[in-house]
Amino acid sequence: MSQPSNLPRWATLWLMPVLNLFAALLVSGLVITLIGEDPVECLQLMINGAFGYPEGIGYTLFYTTSFIFTGLAVAAAFHAGLFNIGGEGQMYLAGLGVTLVCLGLDFLPGWVVIPLALLASMVFGAAWAFIPGYLQAKRGSHIVVTTIMFNFIASALMTWLLVDKLIMPGSQTPATRLFAESAWIPMLHELAANLGIELPQTPLNATFFLALISLVVFYLMVWRSRWGYALRTVGLNEKAARYAGMPVSKVIIVAMCFSGALAGLAAVNELLGSTHRMNLAFTNGIGFVGIAVALMGRNHPFGILLSALLFGALTQGGLDLSFEKPAITHEMIILTQGLIILFCGALENLFQTPLALAFKQMTKR
Amino acid sequence: MAELAIELTGVNKYFGEVHANKNISFAVAKGSIHGIIGENGAGKSTLMSILYGYYQADSGSIRLNGQEVRIRNSHDAIARGIGMVHQHFMLVDTFTVLENIVLGAEQGLALKQSLLAARAHLATLNRDYGLQVDPDAIVGELGVGEQQRVEILKALYRGADVLILDEPTAVLTPQEADDLFRILGLLKAQGKTVLLITHKLREVLDITDAVTVMRAGEIVGNVVTAEVGKEDLADLMVGRKVNLQLDKTPATPGKTVLQVSNLSLTDARGVKLLDDVSFELREGEIVGIAGVSGNGQSELLEILSGMREASAGSVRYNGTELTTLPTREPKAAAYRRLGIAHVPEDRSREGLVKDFSTFENAILGYHDDPAIQRGLLFNRKAIIERCRRFISEFDVRPANAFRRSGLFSGGNQQKVILAREIDSDPQLMLIGQPTRGVDIGAIEFIHKRLMALRNAGKALLLVSVELDEILALSDRIIVMNAGRVSGELPAAQATATELGLLMGGHK
Numbered sequence: 001m002s003q004p005s006n007l008p009r010w011a012t013l014w015l016m017p018v019l020n021l022f023a024a025l026l027v028s029g030l031v032i033t034l035i036g037e038d039p040v041e042c043l044q045l046m047i048n049g050a051f052g053y054p055e056g057i058g059y060t061l062f063y064t065t066s067f068i069f070t071g072l073a074v075a076a077a078f079h080a081g082l083f084n085i086g087g088e089g090q091m092y093l094a095g096l097g098v099t100l101v102c103l104g105l106d107f108l109p110g111w112v113v114i115p116l117a118l119l120a121s122m123v124f125g126a127a128w129a130f131i132p133g134y135l136q137a138k139r140g141s142h143i144v145v146t147t148i149m150f151n152f153i154a155s156a157l158m159t160w161l162l163v164d165k166l167i168m169p170g171s172q173t174p175a176t177r178l179f180a181e182s183a184w185i186p187m188l189h190e191l192a193a194n195l196g197i198e199l200p201q202t203p204l205n206a207t208f209f210l211a212l213i214s215l216v217v218f219y220l221m222v223w224r225s226r227w228g229y230a231l232r233t234v235g236l237n238e239k240a241a242r243y244a245g246m247p248v249s250k251v252i253i254v255a256m257c258f259s260g261a262l263a264g265l266a267a268v269n270e271l272l273g274s275t276h277r278m279n280l281a282f283t284n285g286i287g288f289v290g291i292a293v294a295l296m297g298r299n300h301p302f303g304i305l306l307s308a309l310l311f312g313a314l315t316q317g318g319l320d321l322s323f324e325k326p327a328i329t330h331e332m333i334i335l336t337q338g339l340i341i342l343f344c345g346a347l348e349n350l351f352q353t354p355l356a357l358a359f360k361q362m363t364k365r
Numbered sequence: 366m367a368e369l370a371i372e373l374t375g376v377n378k379y380f381g382e383v384h385a386n387k388n389i390s391f392a393v394a395k396g397s398i399h400g401i402i403g404e405n406g407a408g409k410s411t412l413m414s415i416l417y418g419y420y421q422a423d424s425g426s427i428r429l430n431g432q433e434v435r436i437r438n439s440h441d442a443i444a445r446g447i448g449m450v451h452q453h454f455m456l457v458d459t460f461t462v463l464e465n466i467v468l469g470a471e472q473g474l475a476l477k478q479s480l481l482a483a484r485a486h487l488a489t490l491n492r493d494y495g496l497q498v499d500p501d502a503i504v505g506e507l508g509v510g511e512q513q514r515v516e517i518l519k520a521l522y523r524g525a526d527v528l529i530l531d532e533p534t535a536v537l538t539p540q541e542a543d544d545l546f547r548i549l550g551l552l553k554a555q556g557k558t559v560l561l562i563t564h565k566l567r568e569v570l571d572i573t574d575a576v577t578v579m580r581a582g583e584i585v586g587n588v589v590t591a592e593v594g595k596e597d598l599a600d601l602m603v604g605r606k607v608n609l610q611l612d613k614t615p616a617t618p619g620k621t622v623l624q625v626s627n628l629s630l631t632d633a634r635g636v637k638l639l640d641d642v643s644f645e646l647r648e649g650e651i652v653g654i655a656g657v658s659g660n661g662q663s664e665l666l667e668i669l670s671g672m673r674e675a676s677a678g679s680v681r682y683n684g685t686e687l688t689t690l691p692t693r694e695p696k697a698a699a700y701r702r703l704g705i706a707h708v709p710e711d712r713s714r715e716g717l718v719k720d721f722s723t724f725e726n727a728i729l730g731y732h733d734d735p736a737i738q739r740g741l742l743f744n745r746k747a748i749i750e751r752c753r754r755f756i757s758e759f760d761v762r763p764a765n766a767f768r769r770s771g772l773f774s775g776g777n778q779q780k781v782i783l784a785r786e787i788d789s790d791p792q793l794m795l796i797g798q799p800t801r802g803v804d805i806g807a808i809e810f811i812h813k814r815l816m817a818l819r820n821a822g823k824a825l826l827l828v829s830v831e832l833d834e835i836l837a838l839s840d841r842i843i844v845m846n847a848g849r850v851s852g853e854l855p856a857a858q859a860t861a862t863e864l865g866l867l868m869g870g871h872k
Contacts, residue, residue, distance in 0.1 A: 244698075245696070
C-alpha cells in the first residue's frame with residue numbers, strides 16, 4: 001500500500017531537483033577534497049568556464065544544443081512508456097545519413113544540401129530506432145535490451161565504414177574528407193557579423209535555433225495533438241489505449257521513430273555545425289547524456305531546456321576546469337555527471353520523506 | 366455491557382491535507398459480529414489498515430481486550446490476535462492449502478516439522494469451525510469460496526481472536542455467501558470477534574450484531590442492528606434521504622440491435638472462456654448478465670466492444686457482422702464509430718487514465734472527433750467545454766476539469782466515463798459493473814440515468830456481479846457459468862435464489 005504523496009506540486013517540480021543536484025555536487029566536492037583540491041575554487045572555475053566569458057557561453061550553448069535533441073529523444077519514447085537507451089546509436093547512424101548526403105551532393109548549393117542532410121539525419125536516426133520499436137511492438141523484445149545492443153551494432157558498423165569505406169583516400173585517421181563549405185551550417189558569430197555584432201568564434205551555430213523550435217514543436221505535438229494524446233495514453237495505460245481503440249503497436253513504433261529522428265538531429269549540430277567531417281568519436285556520449293537530461297527535466301521541454309543547459313555547462317566548465325587544474329581529469333567530470341544522474345534519476349525520491357515530514361511540521365504550527 | 370474486544374478512542378489519520386479518519390471512537394463487544402459500512406472513500410479501509418498495522422494513527426488510542434496497544438505493523442497485529450482476510454486473497458496458487466497456511470509462520474529450520482504440526486492443528490480448526498478444506502488441495506484449483514476459507518484458516522491458525530473481513534462477499538455467489546455467514550456464525554459462537562467491512566446493506570442486516578456507519582472519514586452512527594432498517598442505514602451512509610426503489614416502467618422492446626450466436630473464445634492454453642454463447646438484445650431494453658466474476662462475462666464484453674477477437678461464432682449488430690468487419694483501424698475504434706459505447710468493467714485500468722486530467726479523459730476513445738480538432742492540434746477550449754458540460758450534467762464533484770482523474774472518488778470517475786459514453790449518443794451501450802466501488806448516492810443517480818437511456822430506446826447490455834443491481838435494472842436476465850449461458854429468464858420472474866443456483870451451475 002503506497003501512501004499518497006504529501007508534497008505540494010511546486011516542491012516536487014522544483015525543490016526536489018535542486019536538492020538532488022545539490023547533493024550530487026556535495027559528493028563531487030567530497031571527492032575533489034579527497035584528491036587534494038579545493039572544491040569551492042573548482043566550482044568557481046567551472047561556473048566561470050561555462051558562463052564567465054563570451055566564448056565559454058558559446059561553447060556551453062553548443063553542447064546544450066546537442067543535449068536538447070538527445071534529451072527530447074529520450075522523453076519522446078518515455079511518454080509512450082519506452083526507455084530508449086539507444087540515442088547514442090541512433091545519433092551515430094544519423095551521422096552516416098548526413099555524411100552520405102554531404103559526400104555525395106555537397107557540390108550543390110547549401111539551401112539544397114543542408115535540408116537534405118537534415119532530412120537524412122532524421123530518417124537514418126528514425127530507421128535505426130524503428131527496428132527496436134518494431135521488435136518491441138510485434139515480438140515483445142524489451143526495448144532497453146535491444147536499443148543497448150543496437151548501440152554496439154551501430155558502433156561496429158561505423159568503425160568498419162569509416163576505416164574501410166568512407167575514410168579520406170590517403171589518410172591514416174578514420175575520418176571522412178572535409179565537407180564542402182556549402183554544406184556547413186552557419187555559425188552564430190558569422191550570422192552576428194552580418195548584423196554588425198561581433199561575437200567570439202565558437203562552434204555555436206544555427207542548429208541552436210532549430211533545437212529551441214524543436215522544444216516548442218515537441219510540446220505541441222505531445223500535449224496538444226491527438227497524436228501525442230495517443231502516445232501518452234499508451235505510455236500511461238496500455239489497457240485504456242486498447243479500450244479507446246488506439247493502434248498500440250503502431251503508436252509504439254512511431255514513437256520510437258520520432259525519438260530516433262530527434263536523436264539524429266544532434267548529429268547535425270556536431271557534423272554540419274562544428275567538425276564538418278565525420279570521425280569515429282563524434283557522438284562522444286551525447287546520446288547517453290540525453291537520458292540524464294530527460295530524467296532531470298522530467299520529460300518536459302522546459303525541464304529539458306534547463307537540464308540540457310546544466311549538462312552543457314558541466315561539459316564546458318569541466319573542460320575549462322581540467323585545463324586549469326591538471327589533477328581534475330576528464331574522468332572527474334564524468335564522475336560528477338554520473339553523480340547527478342544517480343541523484344536525479346535513481347535516487348529521485350531520496351529527499352521526499354524527510355521533506356514531507358518537514359512540510360507536515362510546518363503546516364501543523 | 367459485554368466485555369470489549371476492541372475500543373478505539375479519538376483516532377485521527379491525515380494524508381497530507383486529507384483528513385481520512387476524524388476522531389474515530391467506537392467499541393466492539395467480544396464475541397460479536399460487527400459491521401462497518403460506509404461509502405467508498407468514507408475511511409473504512411484506512412481505519413482497518415490502522416487496526417492491522419499498515420498505517421499508524423496520528424492521534425488517539427486503541428485498546429485490545431481493555432489494554433492500550435500500539436500496532437506498528439501487521440506482525441504486531443497478528444501477534445496480538447488480529448487476523449485479516451483481504452478482498453484480494455494473499456495466497457500462492459501453486460502451493461497446497463497446508464503450505465499456504467504455514468507460509469510465513471514456519472517454526473524451526475526444517476519445514477517438515479512445521480507442516481506436521483500444522484496438519485494436526487488444522488484438522489481441529491477445520492472441525493471446530495466447519496470449514497471443510499482439504500489441506501492437500503492445490504490452492505489454484507479451489508473455488509473462490511474455498512480460497513476465502515483458506516484465508517480464514519490462515520488467520521485462525523495464527524491465533525486470531527479478532528477477524529477483519531474486507532468486502533468478503535464481493536466475489537461469492539449468494540449460496541457461497543450464505544456458507545460464509547454460517548462460518549462467521551460458528552466463529553462468533555466460539556467467542557471470536559468478527560469485523561465485517563461491506564457496502565452491502567442486506568448483509569449487514571442479516572448477520573451483524575451492531576453496526577458502525579462511516580461517512581467522509583467520520584462515524585455518523587453506532588447502532589444495534591436489530592433496531593434499524595435498510596433505509597435508515599442508507600440514509601445514514603449518504604447523509605440524506607435515499608430512494609432505493611427504482612421506477613421501472615414495463616419495457617417496450619423494438620427491433621433487434623444485437624444478435625450474438627454461438628460465440629466461443631478459447632485462450633492460448635486451450636481453456637474455453639466462452640462456450641457457445643447466444644442471445645439477442647433489442648432496442649429499449651436492458652439485458653442483465655448475472656454471474657460470479659470470472660465466468661466469461663468480462664471476455665464477452667471485451668469481444669462485443671472490439672477489444673478482443675472471438676474464436677468462433679457471430680455477432681450481428683443492426684444486421685452487420687462485427688466479427689469479420691473489414692477495417693484498418695483497431696476494432697474498438699470501428700465499433701465505437703458504429704454507435705457501440707462501452708463502460709468498461711475495470712474503470713480505473715481501462716475506462717480512464719488516472720494520471721490524465723479529467724478533461725483529457727473526457728475524450729478518451731473519442732479523441733478523433735472532428736469537433737475537438739483545430740488543424741493539426743486539439744481545440745483545447747472545445748475539449749474543456751465538453752468536460753465542463755459532463756461535470757455539470759452528471760454532478761461530478763469536485764467540479765474541476767483540470768484535476769487528475771485518479772484523485773476523484775470511484776463514483777465521480779464513473780460519472781465522467783458514463784457522461785462520455787452517453788454523450789456519443791450510442792445505439793448500444795455495453796456496461797460493465799456500473800456501480801462497483803461507487804457510493805450509494807451515485808448508484809442511485811447512475812441507475813436512473815441507465816433507466817432513462819433504456820426508456821429513450823437504447824439497447825443496454827449490463828454485466829454486474831451485484832444481483833440486486835441486475836434485478837433492479839434488467840428486463841431480461843442471462844446467467845453465465847463457466848463461459849456458458851446457464852439460464853435466461855424475464856426479470857419479473859427471477860428470484861435471487863434461482864439466479865444463485867444458475868450462477869453456481871447447479872441447474
